[in-house]
Amino acid sequence: MNFSIGLMEHKVVSLLLIMALFECIFSRGTVLGLSPGTSNNKKNHLLKTWNKLKGLDIAVIGGGPSGLLCTHRLLLAGCCKVTLYEGRGDPRCAENIKDDRAYALGVGIRGRTAIKTVDDDLWQAVRSRGFPCDKFLLHPTPRISLTLRDGKTSAAIPGTEPSILLYQSDLCSVLLDELENRYASSNRLKLNFNSKVETVNMISSKERKDTASSSEQYDLVIGCDGVRSKVRDSMMSYSPDIIKTLIREIPGIAKVSNVPMPSSDKLDPESVHLIIPKGAAAGAVTAFVEPTIKGACILFAGRVNDDEKNNGLQLLSPFISDDRNVTELGIAVRESFPLLADQLTDKVIEGIARQHGFSSSAVKSNIYHCGLLAICGDAAHATGGVSGQGCNSALVDASVLVDCLEHELDANMDNKMKTAAIKSALLKYSQLQVPEGTALFELAIGPDEGVSIGRRILSSISALTDFIFKSGNTIQRTLGTTLNPFSVIRRQRGIFFDEQFLNDEEYNIKLMEMHNRMMKDICKSGDKVVVSCKNT
Numbered sequence: 001m002n003f004s005i006g007l008m009e010h011k012v013v014s015l016l017l018i019m020a021l022f023e024c025i026f027s028r029g030t031v032l033g034l035s036p037g038t039s040n041n042k043k044n045h046l047l048k049t050w051n052k053l054k055g056l057d058i059a060v061i062g063g064g065p066s067g068l069l070c071t072h073r074l075l076l077a078g079c080c081k082v083t084l085y086e087g088r089g090d091p092r093c094a095e096n097i098k099d100d101r102a103y104a105l106g107v108g109i110r111g112r113t114a115i116k117t118v119d120d121d122l123w124q125a126v127r128s129r130g131f132p133c134d135k136f137l138l139h140p141t142p143r144i145s146l147t148l149r150d151g152k153t154s155a156a157i158p159g160t161e162p163s164i165l166l167y168q169s170d171l172c173s174v175l176l177d178e179l180e181n182r183y184a185s186s187n188r189l190k191l192n193f194n195s196k197v198e199t200v201n202m203i204s205s206k207e208r209k210d211t212a213s214s215s216e217q218y219d220l221v222i223g224c225d226g227v228r229s230k231v232r233d234s235m236m237s238y239s240p241d242i243i244k245t246l247i248r249e250i251p252g253i254a255k256v257s258n259v260p261m262p263s264s265d266k267l268d269p270e271s272v273h274l275i276i277p278k279g280a281a282a283g284a285v286t287a288f289v290e291p292t293i294k295g296a297c298i299l300f301a302g303r304v305n306d307d308e309k310n311n312g313l314q315l316l317s318p319f320i321s322d323d324r325n326v327t328e329l330g331i332a333v334r335e336s337f338p339l340l341a342d343q344l345t346d347k348v349i350e351g352i353a354r355q356h357g358f359s360s361s362a363v364k365s366n367i368y369h370c371g372l373l374a375i376c377g378d379a380a381h382a383t384g385g386v387s388g389q390g391c392n393s394a395l396v397d398a399s400v401l402v403d404c405l406e407h408e409l410d411a412n413m414d415n416k417m418k419t420a421a422i423k424s425a426l427l428k429y430s431q432l433q434v435p436e437g438t439a440l441f442e443l444a445i446g447p448d449e450g451v452s453i454g455r456r457i458l459s460s461i462s463a464l465t466d467f468i469f470k471s472g473n474t475i476q477r478t479l480g481t482t483l484n485p486f487s488v489i490r491r492q493r494g495i496f497f498d499e500q501f502l503n504d505e506e507y508n509i510k511l512m513e514m515h516n517r518m519m520k521d522i523c524k525s526g527d528k529v530v531v532s533c534k535n536t
Helices: 007-023 041-047 065-076 109-115 120-128 152-156 168-186 205-210 230-238 312-316 323-336 346-353 390-408 415-445 453-469 475-481 486-492 504-521
Strands: 057-061 081-085 104-107 131-133 135-141 144-150 163-167 189-192 195-203 216-218 220-223 245-259 272-275 285-292 295-302 358-365 373-375 381-383 528-535
Touching: 057 065, 057 216, 057 528, 065 081, 065 109, 065 168, 065 390, 104 109, 104 168, 104 285, 104 390, 109 120, 109 390, 109 475, 120 163, 120 168, 131 285, 163 168, 163 285, 168 189, 195 230, 220 230, 220 528, 230 373, 245 346, 323 346, 358 415, 381 390, 381 415, 390 415, 415 475, 415 486, 415 504, 475 486
Parallel strands: 057 081, 057 220, 081 189, 135 272, 220 373
Antiparallel strands: 104 163, 131 163, 135 144, 195 528, 216 528, 245 295, 245 358, 272 285, 285 295, 358 381
16 A cells, blocks of 8 residues: 555555454355365375375475475475474474564464365364454444444354464464374474574585585475565575565554453453544554453554654554653553553553564565475565465465475476476466465555556545445455455456556466576576574
8 A cells, every 4th residue: 555645545544454454364255265174184184195295305494384384284295304494492482482573363264274275183273272253343432332243244154164363373383283293203394493594505416515514405495484585585596687576664563462351341352353542643553452362462553653752652662661651651551542441551561662563564576486496475475464364375375385296296206307396386386376475465555656646546445435335345354254366356456556467377478487587597506405504
């Protein structure tokens, strides 16, 4: 979304984006794309081990949800060994969880379907750690409460489920637990925590002898390593004229707090709440309250101007250290958010105020592979939380990537044939997912700054009319409640963009041409990938 249209439009559009974004954590609808695993859990887990990837040694960089799901799928497909590198500590250890980044997320229909491609047991394990929720209330003032989702829809449609709300650390923990339960005794799984990847390089057979003893060699490296991806950087170094990545900082800052779930007539403990603060700055900063099985996660997000430094919204200042200011801030914040006054104790306010806060970035890469390297999730495409689909789309990436590998490879291939098949599978992966990631980026962030002001205003008016006259059926709700391809949704909204979105055939041709040019750039780069890292 372009933020230079004007202050009034900015506030209206920002509010719509926030309301629509948090609608996306909910999930219902009919499965239209990915096929979930069967309900015959144990047999499915055994029968689905086709050994298509037998003999492959693969590294996954990044231990977030997409990296962990990717590891599940690779081992299920028969990889002889999968090594997972994660720069941070094991999320199952409390000392490794940073409270100022411990935010909740929603696993919706897309993420749920991707997880079920392993089996239903895995989904049930994830589900048991989360809070099912399909209710959403908006509080424009302390006395007015608007029910945007009442929770009845998902209950009324057979086969649908509400979204599951849980902390990212809990999602990663359950995926790790299941990995170790299933594969720890097989010696096919290696988990490297506190291992920061420094370089990722493709090498030839002649170069292997000179490889440092501290480095490991792999048949394929998959980067699930986020916005600042080392794997993507390596890809771009091999073919800088072809591989392009746009990184855009999202305005604003966010801070989080974990408190007991509010319980009152105004704040339903089983609902998500979006609370607009009192005062002249209403809409500039919001409080988003999510229920989890551990209590409530409150996310304060927005932008604070210099002229707002004396009110409660200064809570979002990057860092407040003066004790007197913290005390005064507590009074101001409780006045701004009276519905949360009981939760926002002096101790909670102090913890939030002393946080540095965090911001987000949007990422758009034009291709998701290079040679024997591939990227998933935020490494390939990120919307900085604006779409509400970051985690879900990343899980889909991981599932689709392994689907492509399974389709192209066979356990009986020799090494040369396997290398060629991997490259063919990665091309197919890019052809499937680049349109999806690009479409999600454009739908979430909105028209680029170069788009005519008329189209930008039209986009804003459309968002407003969708919300008012279509019972809140915003584009974000469509993203979050169906499995309709993002690319199809983007094409349907072509009127809001100066450039029309390519169709599937056009994308296939474009990416094939890019692939062929890349192959010329890396023809001597080798048939193995070396990963070098250091312990943190």
